[in-house]
Amino acid sequence: MPVDLKCKIAGVEFANPIMTASGCAGYGEELAQIYPLSNLGALVTKSISLKVRPGYPPPRTVETPGGLLNAIGLANVGIDRFLNEKVPFLEQQKTKVIVNVAGSTIDEYVEVCSRLNDCSCADMIELNISCPNVNEGGIEFGTSPKLTEKTVAAARKVFKRPIIAKLAPNVTSIVEIAKAAEQGGADALSIINSVIGTAVDIDSWKPLLANINGGLTGPAIKPIALAMVSGVYRKCKLPIIGIGGITDYKDVIEYLLYGATAVQVGTALFVDPSAPLKIVKGLKKYLKEKKLKSVTELIGKVRR
Amino acid sequence: MTKPTCEDTLVVKKRDLKNDYFSLVLAPFSGAKSIKPGQFVHIRLPSTEIYFRRAFSVASVNPVKKEVEIIFKVFGRGTKILGKMRKGDSLDLLGPLGVPFSFPNKKERAVIVAGGVGFPPLMFLAEKMIERGHNPKQIEFFYGGRSKTELVELSRLKKMGIKLHLSTDDGSAGTKGLVIGPVEKYLKKHLNEKLKLFGCGPEKMLKAVDELGLKYDIKGQLALEALMPCGVGICLGCVVPLKAGGFARVCCDGPVFEIGVVNIAC
Numbered sequence: 001m002p003v004d005l006k007c008k009i010a011g012v013e014f015a016n017p018i019m020t021a022s023g024c025a026g027y028g029e030e031l032a033q034i035y036p037l038s039n040l041g042a043l044v045t046k047s048i049s050l051k052v053r054p055g056y057p058p059p060r061t062v063e064t065p066g067g068l069l070n071a072i073g074l075a076n077v078g079i080d081r082f083l084n085e086k087v088p089f090l091e092q093q094k095t096k097v098i099v100n101v102a103g104s105t106i107d108e109y110v111e112v113c114s115r116l117n118d119c120s121c122a123d124m125i126e127l128n129i130s131c132p133n134v135n136e137g138g139i140e141f142g143t144s145p146k147l148t149e150k151t152v153a154a155a156r157k158v159f160k161r162p163i164i165a166k167l168a169p170n171v172t173s174i175v176e177i178a179k180a181a182e183q184g185g186a187d188a189l190s191i192i193n194s195v196i197g198t199a200v201d202i203d204s205w206k207p208l209l210a211n212i213n214g215g216l217t218g219p220a221i222k223p224i225a226l227a228m229v230s231g232v233y234r235k236c237k238l239p240i241i242g243i244g245g246i247t248d249y250k251d252v253i254e255y256l257l258y259g260a261t262a263v264q265v266g267t268a269l270f271v272d273p274s275a276p277l278k279i280v281k282g283l284k285k286y287l288k289e290k291k292l293k294s295v296t297e298l299i300g301k302v303r304r
Numbered sequence: 305m306t307k308p309t310c311e312d313t314l315v316v317k318k319r320d321l322k323n324d325y326f327s328l329v330l331a332p333f334s335g336a337k338s339i340k341p342g343q344f345v346h347i348r349l350p351s352t353e354i355y356f357r358r359a360f361s362v363a364s365v366n367p368v369k370k371e372v373e374i375i376f377k378v379f380g381r382g383t384k385i386l387g388k389m390r391k392g393d394s395l396d397l398l399g400p401l402g403v404p405f406s407f408p409n410k411k412e413r414a415v416i417v418a419g420g421v422g423f424p425p426l427m428f429l430a431e432k433m434i435e436r437g438h439n440p441k442q443i444e445f446f447y448g449g450r451s452k453t454e455l456v457e458l459s460r461l462k463k464m465g466i467k468l469h470l471s472t473d474d475g476s477a478g479t480k481g482l483v484i485g486p487v488e489k490y491l492k493k494h495l496n497e498k499l500k501l502f503g504c505g506p507e508k509m510l511k512a513v514d515e516l517g518l519k520y521d522i523k524g525q526l527a528l529e530a531l532m533p534c535g536v537g538i539c540l541g542c543v544v545p546l547k548a549g550g551f552a553r554v555c556c557d558g559p560v561f562e563i564g565v566v567n568i569a570c
Contacts, residue, residue, distance in 0.1 A: 024539065030537040031538065063533070067355070075543075273534070273536055
């Protein structure tokens with residue numbers, strides 16, 4: 001009997017629960033050279049801001065045990081070039097497209113979201129209110145429940161399709177932020193963005209990142225992210241997309257058991273661009289072995 | 305861009321080139337035949353401590369045997385593990401990646417500047433040029449290192465019939481001093497000829513070659529090195545600043561760039 005990997009979030013159906021995490025797959029062009037993007041549940045784009053952002057000077061990344069510290073600086077082409085240069089390509093891809101949006105003011109979020117509302121290619125948007133690296137790139141919105149609600153509500157007014165709020169782990173209570181996003185009208189939550197971190201060279205005594213602080217991603221943050229997914233799932237009704245350190249299908253199952261409906265694969269793509277394909281294969285095998293018909297049967301089924 | 309292949313390969317040959325330099329031949333790699341000089345392979349290390357791949361420019365290929373050769377010096381954690389690999393060990397290879405060198409016109413004299421461990425892609429370039437019919441006597445290969453022990457594969461380079469110009473910082477082989485001195489001297493003498501510069505090595509050397517190219521109005525290309533988490537253009541971690549402003553990814557906008565394009569920091 002064939003197993004069903006399909007999942008649904010806010011009325012949008014995905015071929016499987018495996019998405020790429022924002023900032024880890026560009027605008028899809030590079031991955032599409034390696035395999036058809038139809039293998040993905042969804043492609044989540046790099047954060048799009050109102051204006052083009054060149055990003056931070058190098059060094060932008062540092063390898064740490066089980067992870068990667070990065071301070072890219074939300075480098076992106078800006079909404080104009082995104083619509084002109086990237087959307088025509090994305091329209092050809094047989095996968096769902098989630099456009100991640102970053103802004104330095106609520107007006108900027110609104111402007112970008114409203115432009116995306118007219119772009120049918122954006123099946124959903126994901127509001128980046130949690131980039132740890134760029135002051136004006138969201139984190140100030142995502143660490144205050146009030147501003148979270150306000151930002152989501154403002155985007156809600158101009159974007160008519162589903163909105164995902166991507167939450168930061170560096171907050172006192174992620175549940176409070178999640179509830180604020182729900183209050184503002186979010187349809188789903190992405191949990192979590194990267195965790196603030198830094199590293200220093202013990203010979204030169206200089207920070208290893210030009211930006212000093214960066215966002216930690218990769219297997220090192222998986223337990224942190226899982227606990228946050230679990231906490232929010234119990235207190236908030238919105239569907240959750242789990243993110244953080246997913247490398248193989250076993251990681252995905254953990255996230256689903258703790259309440260995620262889908263997941264995003266990020267840093268693992270850097271080690272193996274084909275990781276999503278292997279994960280999908282592994283998931284199918286697991287479901288068969290466990291005699292489950294649908295991947296959705298795992299959601300929130302952790303035995304507490 | 306050729307579609308990169310990701311495959312498990314075996315170490316089929318290992319040579320100790322002394323002074324921490326090693327050559328590994330990996331096979332079978334179905335992407336081998338499409339690898340061009342200047343391109344690199346991204347290698348996943350069999351280690352739980354190291355998560356990300358390491359990029360190595362290719363030193364030679366054998367398309368028939370599907371072999372890929374890399375030459376490296378044990379320097380950090382990654383190369384330390386690679387240096388301990390033995391014949392029969394398995395390595396996961398992703399490639400070919402990156403923009404290759406463009407071959408010079410056969411009438412042009414190639415002035416190749418190799419610094420230390422930057423020589424493998426340039427040796428590959430010279431080999432392929434000759435294979436394509438370039439006269440080896442039209443290839444001036446400047447190879448510099450700290451001392452005699454840092455210059456490896458000399459007999460292999462000599463066998464190619466190219467004009468080899470060695471230099472060492474301590475004078476233990478060839479001209480004493482940095483490689484760039486003899487290069488400039490050569491360029492000055494041959495300004496009336498059609499020349500093309502190629503360089504790979506430490507940043508200081510690359511910057512000097514870049515400056516020579518601009519000073520004497522000689523076109524050419526430089527192969528850069530960078531820490532690359534992904535190697536395929538999606539992480540934006542390996543960028544270098546451009547003279548015209550903005551950044552370029554070393555992994556897929558490079559690693560080979562035209563002289564005068566990159567703002568080389570050092």
